[in-house]
Amino acid sequence: MHELSIAQGILDIIGQYVPEGRAPEVRAVRVRVGQMAGVVADSLEFCFSAIVNGTALNQARLDIEEIPLRSQCSSCGKEFAVDPVCFSCPVCGSADIAVTSGTELQVVDIELADPPTGVL
Numbered sequence: 001m002h003e004l005s006i007a008q009g010i011l012d013i014i015g016q017y018v019p020e021g022r023a024p025e026v027r028a029v030r031v032r033v034g035q036m037a038g039v040v041a042d043s044l045e046f047c048f049s050a051i052v053n054g055t056a057l058n059q060a061r062l063d064i065e066e067i068p069l070r071s072q073c074s075s076c077g078k079e080f081a082v083d084p085v086c087f088s089c090p091v092c093g094s095a096d097i098a099v100t101s102g103t104e105l106q107v108v109d110i111e112l113a114d115p116p117t118g119v120l
Helices: 003-017 041-052
Strands: 026-034 061-067 070-073 079-081 097-101 105-112
Touching: 003 026, 003 041, 003 105, 026 041, 041 061
Parallel strands: 026 061
Antiparallel strands: 026 105, 070 079, 070 097
């Protein structure tokens, strides 16, 4: 289950970008996961919840945006959603295509709770 190591990587990213001492204020982490990234979204969410449980990040939730597989035909230039079973251009039938999305695995943003009034 490599989703556990991916969840740990997300925690490492939070540690890099959230100011020290503000981890308890993390409310959501939004990630993009491409259809062909080889990640099971439910498993990633479960692993993330498990490793933040009992930590300063226990209020954080993982919001997963699943990105469909898309390609662009090198022959006719048409961009299209790819049926994972058939990698060819639906317009001209060419198999000379380039994947343009659907392999993503990226942290998009980290949402923090608003600081208490009067605290900057």
